[in-house]
Amino acid sequence: MGRDFTSILDVSSDELHGLLDMALGMKRDGYPPVLKGQTLAMVFEKPSLRTRTSFEMAMRRLGGEGLYLSGHEVQMGEREPVRDVARVLSRMVQAIAARTYAHLTVTDLAKYADIPVINALSDDEHPCQAVADLLTLRERFGSLAGLQFAYIGDGNNVGRSLAYASVMTGAHLLISAPHGYELDHESMEIARALPGGGSVTQVADPHEAVRNVAAVYTDVWASMGQEHERTKRAEAFREFQVNAALIASAPSDALIMHDLPAHRGEEITDEVIESSRSIVWDQAENRMHAQQAILARILGGQ
Ligand code: CP
Ligand code: NVA
Numbered sequence: 001m002g003r004d005f006t007s008i009l010d011v012s013s014d015e016l017h018g019l020l021d022m023a024l025g026m027k028r029d030g031y032p033p034v035l036k037g038q039t040l041a042m043v044f045e046k047p048s049l050r051t052r053t054s055f056e057m058a059m060r061r062l063g064g065e066g067l068y069l070s071g072h073e074v075q076m077g078e079r080e081p082v083r084d085v086a087r088v089l090s091r092m093v094q095a096i097a098a099r100t101y102a103h104l105t106v107t108d109l110a111k112y113a114d115i116p117v118i119n120a121l122s123d124d125e126h127p128c129q130a131v132a133d134l135l136t137l138r139e140r141f142g143s144l145a146g147l148q149f150a151y152i153g154d155g156n157n158v159g160r161s162l163a164y165a166s167v168m169t170g171a172h173l174l175i176s177a178p179h180g181y182e183l184d185h186e187s188m189e190i191a192r193a194l195p196g197g198g199s200v201t202q203v204a205d206p207h208e209a210v211r212n213v214a215a216v217y218t219d220v221w222a223s224m225g226q227e228h229e230r231t232k233r234a235e236a237f238r239e240f241q242v243n244a245a246l247i248a249s250a251p252s253d254a255l256i257m258h259d260l261p262a263h264r265g266e267e268i269t270d271e272v273i274e275s276s277r278s279i280v281w282d283q284a285e286n287r288m289h290a291q292q293a294i295l296a297r298i299l300g301g302q
Pocket of ligand 1: 049
């Protein structure tokens with residue numbers, strides 16, 4: 001695994017499988033404090049519950065510590081250039097996790113930092129989430145090879161990282177989004193060219209997309225930074241709500257996934273997220289185990 005994790009594309013298919021094996025092992029057996037004395041600076045331009053907590057807890061469990069820096073305080077690109085933030089943090093801490101609006105901010109941090117930079121969500125990608133999601137599926141189904149699941153929602157950060165990660169691990173992802181909100185053509189081309197044996201297919205009708213799947217995944221309709229489009233998006237995504245009617249089109253044992261936070265009554269109904277088939281809390285917990293593996297690999301040389 002390389003120095004940075006700004007995109008799921010920073011790891012090879014074998015490395016991604018290795019990360020999942022390691023995370024499963026750490027969840028089962030625990031892990032020694034291989035990051036003793038190391039600090040991860042966490043610069044967050046957007047709010048977070050899971051990502052911040054899982055990074056902090058993962059560092060703590062590995063013997064190191066996380067240092068949270070609010071975006072309001074650091075004001076990357078406003079108070080000072082992103083490259084200066086990267087250089088200063090490189091002199092004081094051992095790694096940076098950044099949650100940003102522009103993906104370019106994460107890649108610029110990586111370019112100018114002398115230390116590893118991890119994407120904690122940008123407008124384009126959410127690679128740590130994808131690792132946790134595949135970990136959750138592997139836990140449930142044993143293997144990802146040939147596993148079919150659906151992502152019903154916006155073709156942006158979560159969908160994109162999930163698409164790449166699915167192909168790389170042999171899973172088959174069916175994406176269903178309203179016209180104009182699909183995963184873009186370039187990302188589809190990148191996904192299709194990846195090794196690993198999986199696939200990504202876009203299906204216009206969400207009922208058709210979920211027909212033969214092991215799990216149905218959704219994400220918010222208006223992502224952080226798109227709140228002003230909430231009404232317009234609610235209209236566009238209306239037929240794509242993960243509700244009882246949609247789940248009735250899926251196999252009766254299909255599981256329900258959501259990266260959270262969930263907007264009940266928008267992309268998912270209360271009934272579906274609270275159902276016994278929902279594995280969203282496992283996904284949330286697995287953020288911590290996934291992050292532990294990522295940090296141990298990048299910072300601990302494991
Ligand atoms: N899923 C996720 O990234 O949650 P937070 O935005 O709370 O970190
Ligand atoms: N797509 C969502 C994911 C939140 C974890 C967002 O970017 O807000």
